[in-house]
Amino acid sequence: MAESERDRDSAGRARSARPRDGLGRPLPYGAEGVERQPEGVVRTAAETLREAQRLLDEGKPFHAHEVFEDAWKSGPEEERALWRGMAQLAVGLTHAARGNRTGGVRLLRRGAVGIGAYPDPHGIDVAGLAAWARALARRVEAAGAGTDEAVDAAGESPRLTR
Template sequence: MSADAGRAGDGRDRDTEGRARNARPRDGLGRPLPYGAEGVARQPEGVVRAPAETVREAQRLLDAGMPFHAHEVFEDAWKSGPEGERELWQGLAQLAVGLTHAARGNTTGGARLLRRGAGRVAAYADGGGETYGVDVAGLVAWAGGLAGRVEAPGGEREPAVALPDAAGEAPRLTGA
């Protein structure tokens, strides 16, 4: 948010064009912190990157334990990329958000998003579209394994399953 933007009369943070934008600082998992707290730098919105650059930046953020921020990188790709690649980028974003939710303790929602993202990404297996080196089979297996570990039958987390550490659970996007 720029120096010209601020809190509107309705108490909502607004950008210079008057659009609602939450300016609260956030932690590495994207959770809002109190105003004035030290947070993690946010990803700029609307950045157009080459596909390989998108994958590299998202991997860097995943490795740093910041899957919420990786999701924002993938979101930029699906909004700026060709229509035929939308499912790939949306699926990758859902995988990152699924990891985010699971790490935050929302295991049911996390598992649901991991499975939904895996379904979208799986459509690119066996020549279903350009993948830019993304290890589709590896990501689908990773998502299914993590979803299964964090969600027990009936939507309840098994007491013996620890919540995932976002950095420790980061998938290898390219398998390398």
């Protein structure tokens, strides 16, 4: 498809209209995919956490990352690093579930550091999430380089709040 023929959203921004699977991977046009998260939704912290937890529990960490990204972009400046770290945790799980060990390990560790500066805001279990991310990163890393065995996204989904 030529650059001028790229899919665009209603605001004219480039946005692929290809359907996606539960881990956010693009599928061929015409395939049946998973409904995508709308972009730019402004939610309260509690709504963000509820929606992201639902998606994580369903094995859709890519979609949970999009919810966290909305909070990161629309939330108060002093919480942006928190929501970015939460998005990184979800993307880390996404990569691990896709079999991308290197990306999964890197983002899980980065997300754990990113949320670490926050003392359990909005009921988020920061210490528990950071420990979960570090443990999953160690397991994924120990499973061996050169393998593409994926983790079970739903089975590995963390609890976000206490």
